[in-house]
Amino acid sequence: MGTALCRRCKKLFNQFSSKYVLCPKCEEELNSKYKQVKEYLWKNRTASLTQVAEDCDVTVAQLKRWVKEEKLEFSQESGVTFQCESCGKEIRVGRYCSACKKEVSKQVNEELNKINALLQGESAGHKIGFHTKN
Ligand SMILES: [Zn+2]
Numbered sequence: 001m002g003t004a005l006c007r008r009c010k011k012l013f014n015q016f017s018s019k020y021v022l023c024p025k026c027e028e029e030l031n032s033k034y035k036q037v038k039e040y041l042w043k044n045r046t047a048s049l050t051q052v053a054e055d056c057d058v059t060v061a062q063l064k065r066w067v068k069e070e071k072l073e074f075s076q077e078s079g080v081t082f083q084c085e086s087c088g089k090e091i092r093v094g095r096y097c098s099a100c101k102k103e104v105s106k107q108v109n110e111e112l113n114k115i116n117a118l119l120q121g122e123s124a125g126h127k128i129g130f131h132t133k134n
């Protein structure tokens with residue numbers, strides 16, 4: 001555990017894990033913002049990105065971040081689209097279009113398979129020196 005600078009309010013906070021980039025207070029505020037935005041989108045299916053940002057008092061960058069994290073999805077009616085980070089195709093949620101996503105997950109799977117094979121090799125090695133129970 002160490003201290004880190006909150007990405008939002010720039011204050012120091014106790015960081016329990018490196019996945020927390022916000023202080024607990026900002027984390028909580030952001031969570032309630034997120035709920036507010038989700039609800040807003042539910043009721044205003046044609047709202048544009050800037051409209052949502054203005055009405056919910058969040059930054060466009062934050063909205064984009066949620067979309068990338070697949071937490072938020074704009075409706076088809078809104079006409080809001082983003083670009084696939086790999087091929088630049090129009091997408092509505094996440095970071096990649098479905099084709100690139102498949103490609104990325106294939107690569108990830110291959111990596112995982114390699115790791116699994118390694119791990120299995122290791123545990124097989126352990127089995128040779130078998131344990132005696134008494
Ligand atoms: Zn903060």
Ligand SMILES: [Zn+2]
Nearest residue numbers: 084087097100
């Ligand atoms: Zn793509």
